[in-house]
Structure formats: structure tokens, C-alpha cells
Amino acid sequence: MQTIELIRQAKPAQQSGPAIVGSRVELQLLTTLRCNLKCTYCSIAEGDVRESQGNVNYSPEALDRFIATQLDGYDVYVTFYGGEPTLNRSFIRDVMQRHPHFRYQLQTNGTLLDDLPDEVLKRLSNILVSIDGGETVTDGFRGRGIYRQVLKNLEAVRERVDGTLTARVTWSSSDIGFDELAQLCERFDYVYFQFVAGEAYAAADMEKRKAVLRQLIDRFFASRDTLFPFIPIMGMVRNKVMPKRAEELYDGHTQCRVSTHILNVMPDGRIYPCPDLMHLPHMLQGDIKENWLRRSPLQRDPAMPCEDCEAFAWCRGNCMKNLYLAYVENDKNYREKVTDPICELVRFMGEEIDRHDPQAWFASLPLALRRQITDCEVYEYVEIMP
Ligand code: SF4
Ligand code: SF4
Numbered sequence: 006m007q008t009i010e011l012i013r014q015a016k017p018a019q020q021s022g023p024a025i026v027g028s029r030v031e032l033q034l035l036t037t038l039r040c041n042l043k044c045t046y047c048s049i050a051e052g053d054v055r056e057s058q059g060n061v062n063y064s065p066e067a068l069d070r071f072i073a074t075q076l077d078g079y080d081v082y083v084t085f086y087g088g089e090p091t092l093n094r095s096f097i098r099d100v101m102q103r104h105p106h107f108r109y110q111l112q113t114n115g116t117l118l119d120d121l122p123d124e125v126l127k128r129l130s131n132i133l134v135s136i137d138g139g140e141t142v143t144d145g146f147r148g149r150g151i152y153r154q155v156l157k158n159l160e161a162v163r164e165r166v167d168g169t170l171t172a173r174v175t176w177s178s179s180d181i182g183f184d185e186l187a188q189l190c191e192r193f194d195y196v197y198f199q200f201v202a203g204e205a206y207a208a209a210d211m212e213k214r215k216a217v218l219r220q221l222i223d224r225f226f227a228s229r230d231t232l233f234p235f236i237p238i239m240g241m242v243r244n245k246v247m248p249k250r251a252e253e254l255y256d257g258h259t260q261c262r263v264s265t266h267i268l269n270v271m272p273d274g275r276i277y278p279c280p281d282l283m284h285l286p287h288m289l290q291g292d293i294k295e296n297w298l299r300r301s302p303l304q305r306d307p308a309m310p311c312e313d314c315e316a317f318a319w320c321r322g323n324c325m326k327n328l329y330l331a332y333v334e335n336d337k338n339y340r341e342k343v344t345d346p347i348c349e350l351v352r353f354m355g356e357e358i359d360r361h362d363p364q365a366w367f368a369s370l371p372l373a374l375r376r377q378i379t380d381c382e383v384y385e386y387v388e389i390m391p
Pocket of ligand 2: 261263280324
């Protein structure tokens, strides 16, 4: 694997079509690749990306020029990402001051959340806080005492935040149970989970995960006056009730935005569609310093199985990285151990949702809950599908 410092690519040939599809664009700015934790499953550890760069080294003027040239006319929203983005607070504050009309989101491990000044906290539309479930599993992956520290920080900032707080769960272990996931609803406005992209799907693990998914989905449909705020279930139900909504912000492509309108900007200014594939030179999509941008190279491919899949109308390709590695790079081990089991879990979720007649359930909801299902703003900030 090539290390990230060695490669500064020549500009690849322009692909046909606009660089950004649709009217909005998410600028995911990696403020630093440094992190104060060492989570065992960290996705940007792939290809030695983590810690390979320090803080942002392009100038504020270069970023302004890129925005004025490449993103003019788009509804721009910024996610601060990393590494741990709060390790570079001055950059966050500077971008917010230079672009006061943008929307902002923070993706953080939560350990330094209480150090952020009010002027930053108040501007955030959504804060995604990484957590793995309950105390045992979170501390097992992130380090002793992290779970309590994050919950303490959440309490400390709750009143200082105007936007939503969303738990971001990487569902890494099949020992994660229903209760610890459901309890996150007491601390957060929304819970988002994504199945870990690792070898965690042996037959016994699949059965355990399905049992928890069944409980989550049963719990979701048991309520008609309050929402059980699990984003992937909300999103799937929305997509089943209103299939066109699964397409509209993404022009029919994947709902994680990598094929249409998310730009992951590394601290050195290089741009990639997926934060997990920044170690692959051919995924380079643009450059802040050189001020260029092309269409995402991470697109659906005829080798991918989606169009023959029963879930396609509402799934739309889930994770393009997983499909790309399994079916385009043709990594058979990854396909069997990661991509295909996750697809099986996605289809299972669809079947479980159908058992509850989602159309009839949705029709019985009060208007405020229907609006949350159809228009939740957090759908714009996360992948919707797990
Ligand atoms: S479940 Fe898998 S194969 Fe089916 S549409 Fe989703 S990503 Fe594609
Ligand atoms: S869901 Fe999208 S952004 Fe996330 S790892 Fe997969 S391709 Fe990348």
C-alpha cells in the first residue's frame, strides 16, 4: 500500500457531467488527521491515512477561492471531520467566520466537546458523536473511561447547543444488544448506526444481529405518538412509503452522497469522495490548492449486483465503498466476509419493516411525526442506509 505522503497526483481526465449533482454540496473538511483516541476499527487507519498529516495546511484564501469558483450557487454545508476535528478549533472558528451563511455539522469522538466555545456550538446544525453502544463495548473499542467522559460532556453542552445531537454508532460487535442501543435515545435526539466494514459476520454473529434488528424494528413500529429516532429505520420506512424520496437528493445514486455531492477534503487540500478510500490515488477528485474538481469516480458499476436486488428501490446501493472493493476491485474475501453479509442484513431489515405494513403505520401518524419521517434534516448529514 502506498503511503499518503508519497502521492500528489496529476489532475485526472475530466469525467463527463457536472462535478456536483443536484443543488447542494457537503464540504467535509478534515481539520487534522491527528486523533486523541485509537479506536480499534478506525476506518481512516486503512492505508496508513490516520496521523499521516497534521492540521490543515491550505490557506483560508485558497479555500475561499475554491468555494467561489467550484461551489458558486450551491447550498453548501460543512462537516468538520478528522482525525478528531476539535483538535484544530481555530480552523473551525475561522471557516465559520468567513462563511457565516453556511450550515455546519461536527463529527466528533465527543471527548473534547465541552471545550468548544459557545460561538461554535451555537452554529452547529447537528453534532455526530461517535459511541459504540453501552459502556463495556464503547470502552472496549475506544479506551477505558471514554463512555462516561462522552456522556458527561454531552450533559455539559446540551443547553449550549441549538442543533441536534446524533449518536453515531459503528455496529462493530455482534454482542451489542438492543437495550444499550435503545438507551442512547435518552441522551441523543437521533441514533444513527452503520454496520462495521470488517470481518464480523460469521453465521452466529448474523443471527445475533438479526435478533437485535428485529427488536429495534418492533420497537419502532410499536409507537404512534412518539418517534423511536433511529435514522436508518426512519429512512428505510420513508423510502418504502415514498420511493422517489430515496432518489431525489442523489439523482438515483447512493444515499451516502459519495457519487453526487460530498467532498472529503484532506488537511493538505486533496479531495476524495469517500473518507475510507483516501488511500487510493485513483479516487482523487479535486484539490483545494490547485482549485479543480471533477465528478466523483466512485460510481455504480455494472459489476455491482444492485439492479437485480429486491432492495434496490429503497436501498440504492448502500455503501459504494463496500460494493467497489467487493465487485470492482474483485476482492472475493471482502465480498464474502463484509459486503454480502451487510447486504443480507439490509434485506432482512426491509423484510422486517414490511411485516409491520409501513404504509398503514405512516398513515396513522400525527402530522408532526410524519414530517420527521419524511423531512428529517439529519438525513442530509449521514448515509441513511446502514
Ligand atoms: S442490499 Fe446490497 S445488493 Fe441490494 S441494493 Fe443494497 S447494496 Fe445493492
Ligand atoms: S457509506 Fe459512503 S461514505 Fe460511508 S464508507 Fe460507504 S461509500 Fe464511504
